[in-house]
């Protein structure tokens with residue numbers, strides 16, 4: 659199967675273009691993590707016992723994200739097939755004129771949402787590695803930073819739908835038998851490029867080292883300097899969570915691709 663040099667399909671999307679988007683999204687994810695790392699853990703943001711908001715039961719982060727998503731839904735965010743809400747139930751409809759997003763994906767993509775897994779991984783695995791212990795009272799700003807991280811990571815992972823569509827269009831004869839057999843393992847094997855994954859892990863580590871360094875006018879950057887975010891944490895985030903979940907989205911999409 660050709661990797662990255664297929665002819666340009668009718669919808670204009672190539673594997674190369676899709677990968678370029680993933681590379682650019684790395685910057686967004688890393689900058690959002692740097693911003694979150696500015697605050698200590700601020701655990702009351704996540705404690706049921708802290709916020710007693712009239713008419714709402716749950717931690718501040720849930721209230722914040724639900725309210726933010728409701729506003730963003732009304733202003734059209736989820737019209738874009740790249741965007742997926744964390745609390746999809748009871749979202750208000752968009753109030754703005756619809757934009758004609760090119761119909762690239764099979765409608766099956768609408769039923770794929772792995773944000774529950776992203777939420778769980780972000781708060782239980784990543785955040786303890788990212789934020790220093792402590793409490794500075796900036797809970798609303800902390801929740802804002804969390805939502806930026808979650809949305810950037812979610813967009814990247816659900817971009818797996820586009821990756822899968824392009825891979826399928828490049829080689830339907832390879833994918834169709836595995837789809838008809840509903841063979842997850844075969845699909846996973848077909849869509850996996852280990853050399854690309856290795857490059858991603860190394861690149862995000864290097865980018866983090868660059869973006870998260872202290873920049874001063876008088877000294878050149880030192881190799882032993884402490885970064886605002888540990889590059890190995892970002893490499894690990896990609897290797898253990900972001901890429902496996904992207905591939906899960908790819909498999910889920912392909913399983914439904916011939917429906």
Ligand SMILES: C=C(O[C@@H]1C=C(C(=O)O)C=C[C@H]1O)C(=O)O
Pocket residue numbers: 677680821849850851852854855858900901902904905
């Ligand atoms: C996204 C792709 O599919 C898979 C997932 C990758 C990722 O999440 O970065 C990288 C390579 C592939 O194993 C791709 O081929 O670019």
